[in-house]
Amino acid sequence: KAGVTQTPRYLIKTRGQQVTLSCSPISGHRSVSWYQQTPGQGLQFLFEYFSETQRNKGNFPGRFSGRQFSNSRSEMNVSTLELGDSALYLCASSLDRREISYNEQFFGPGTRLTVL
Amino acid sequence: AQSVTQPDIHITVSEGASLELRCNYSYGATPYLFWYVQSPGQGLQLLLKYFSGDTLVQGIKGFEAEFKRSQSSFNLRKPSVHWSDAAEYFCAVGARGTYKYIFGTGTRLKVLA
Numbered sequence: 001k002a003g004v005t006q007t008p009r010y011l012i013k014t015r016g017q018q019v020t021l022s023c024s025p026i027s028g029h030r031s032v033s034w035y036q037q038t039p040g041q042g043l044q045f046l047f048e049y050f051s052e053t054q055r056n057k058g059n060f061p062g063r064f065s066g067r068q069f070s071n072s073r074s075e076m077n078v079s080t081l082e083l084g085d086s087a088l089y090l091c092a093s094s095l096d097r098r099e100i101s102y103n104e105q106f107f108g109p110g111t112r113l114t115v116l
Numbered sequence: 117a118q119s120v121t122q123p124d125i126h127i128t129v130s131e132g133a134s135l136e137l138r139c140n141y142s143y144g145a146t147p148y149l150f151w152y153v154q155s156p157g158q159g160l161q162l163l164l165k166y167f168s169g170d171t172l173v174q175g176i177k178g179f180e181a182e183f184k185r186s187q188s189s190f191n192l193r194k195p196s197v198h199w200s201d202a203a204e205y206f207c208a209v210g211a212r213g214t215y216k217y218i219f220g221t222g223t224r225l226k227v228l229a
Contacts, residue, residue: 035219042122042206042220043160044219056214090159090160092160103210104150104165105217106159107160107161108159109157109158110159
């Protein structure tokens with residue numbers, strides 16, 4: 001079974017631009033979560049989607065948004081990029097459950113975003 | 117509020133030595149607990165998890181962890197470290213009734229030959 005894939009793997013943008021990152025979960029997984037990883041901050045939860053619905057959101061500004069499609073693929077968008085948005089963005093998928101907090105999450109390799 | 121603390125940012129051990137990585141959590145009830153490992157350039161991989169029952173859990177790659185409710189800890193251990201264990205290790209809490217994990221800030225392990 002193919003793992004979680006994320007595209008692109010690397011991205012360089014300038015301040016003020018916007019960016020869209022893509023995540024394809026493992027086949028059969030309907031829950032997709034997004035995390036921002038920075039040195040010293042660890043992984044910060046961005047949001048989680050299940051069946052095209054956002055079920056939970058972390059403490060990030062409205063510039064960070066996401067969506068999920070009917071095939072469970074997910075995208076996240078960051079508008080008006082700031083230098084501090086430079087990070088590794090990780091996507092994780094998990095099985096269909098009433099709550100995901102006890103599910104194993106399967107992570108993709110991440111998208112490395114650099115904002116200049 | 118729920119939180120996870122990994123007090124050691126970096127740990128260096130010699131190959132063959134034992135390892136213990138610390139994790140403390142703050143949560144009102146018994147949480148779901150996880151340890152993940154991240155090798156350079158890769159995503160996170162689950163090492164082990166604790167939900168209930170036996171407080172000593174076995175994971176992959178020879179790792180184990182012990183849940184201690186009285187200390188709010190879930191420390192990861194390995195009796196003999198291999199050079200391939202060099203990576204970053206994350207402890208995580210799954211808050212019951214929610215749709216998210218809370219991760220610690222990670223511990224970077226360096227293994228000396």
